[in-house]
Amino acid sequence: MATQAHHFACHVYYEDTDLAGIVYYANYFKFIERARTEWVRDLGVDQRALKAEDGVVFAVRRVEADYLSPAHFDDxxxxxxxxxSLSGARIVLKQEVKRAGEVLFSALVTLVAIGAAGQPVRLPATIRRNLH
Incomplete structure (x- = not known):
């Protein structure tokens, strides 16, 4: 499924690294989470309103992650x-963390739309339209 890539810039701070100055592995999940939040916002989706009005939130169902090369302090x-890919209740995203064009980390992230009781629900039509 072809779609325009969304880009989110971030900087590596001391708090993101281990004693060797290398980004701690779990912090890549923070970087891609922030990027997904901005991606959804740039699609025109207000996640607080989506929850309040439709009772729908997104949850991460699965992540396949590949650590290819380390990022360092101050990168x-x-x-x-x-x-x-996109289905009725599921969004699959490819996310890559890059430094000067080099892919350092790659993830395939499956998001599902869930209702108040935690059950899968269909993505609202407005979101599906924005993703096509």
């Missing part, structure tokens, strides 16, 4: 998010 990174 400028770019998180690229692209839509991989």
């Amino acid at each position: 400028d990174l770019l998180v690229e998010t692209t839509l991989d």
